[in-house]
Amino acid sequence: MCLESLMSILESIFLFEMKWKKSIVGDEERMSATQRVGQEIRKARNRMNLTQKQFGELIGKSESQVGAYENGALGMTIGTLFKIAEVAGMKPEELIAGPPQEDGAKEWDAELRIYSVEDRKAVMTILAVNGYDVGQHKKKATPSGKSVTYYVHATDVEGNACTVK
Numbered sequence: 001m002c003l004e005s006l007m008s009i010l011e012s013i014f015l016f017e018m019k020w021k022k023s024i025v026g027d028e029e030r031m032s033a034t035q036r037v038g039q040e041i042r043k044a045r046n047r048m049n050l051t052q053k054q055f056g057e058l059i060g061k062s063e064s065q066v067g068a069y070e071n072g073a074l075g076m077t078i079g080t081l082f083k084i085a086e087v088a089g090m091k092p093e094e095l096i097a098g099p100p101q102e103d104g105a106k107e108w109d110a111e112l113r114i115y116s117v118e119d120r121k122a123v124m125t126i127l128a129v130n131g132y133d134v135g136q137h138k139k140k141a142t143p144s145g146k147s148v149t150y151y152v153h154a155t156d157v158e159g160n161a162c163t164v165k
Contacts, residue, residue, distance in 0.1 A: 033096070035072030037081070040095045042070040044088035058087045108153040120152050127154050 045055045045066070052070070053063040060083070061069075068074035069084075076084075085092040114120045120136055127134045133155040141147040 032072060034075055036098070037076075037095055038070045038072040040098060041066075041084055041088075044084070044090060044095070045070070048088065055087070059083050107155065109156045110154045112152045112154075113149055114152055115150070117150075120150060123152050127152075131157075133157055 045052070048055070050058070051063075052066040056063050056066040059066070059080070061080070065074065069076055069080075081095060082092050085095055088095075112123065114123060124134045124136065134152060136150060136152050138148040138150050141149045
């Protein structure tokens with residue numbers, strides 16, 4: 001990830017308020033996609049209170065294959081992914097991306113409060129040109145919701161151009 005690049009770009013343009021999302025620390029942030037899917041399969045199987053052997057019988061795979069999927073040591077076909085999701089009673093995309101986020105938990109690396117629409121557009125353009133996923137949203141500034149504050153959010157996606165290096 002290249003969050004340093006994101007911060008560098010934004011600091012060179014505007015003074016802004018930034019709230020960094022608490023990032024996952026440790027091995028989880030370095031997991032491959034196959035390992036993350038495996039982790040979700042394990043969670044689903046454990047929620048069902050099944051052994052790897054029992055789960056394997058339901059999806060038509062051996063106990064060792066289920067273990068390999070869970071450890072991220074073995075890739076799977078899309079058909080297997082759909083079968084696992086069906087047996088687990090979940091959507092296939094939940095195996096890939098994890099369970100849906102609660103309303104308050106967004107997957108943004110940075111959130112910037114920027115007052116003018118022109119400034120928001122300029123920041124979003126610069127971030128997008130540098131390979132970040134960007135968007136904007138608003139939050140209630142008062143309990144009544146009559147007043148709102150506008151924000152730009154940015155996400156550093158693996159594979160984005162890193163301009164710091």
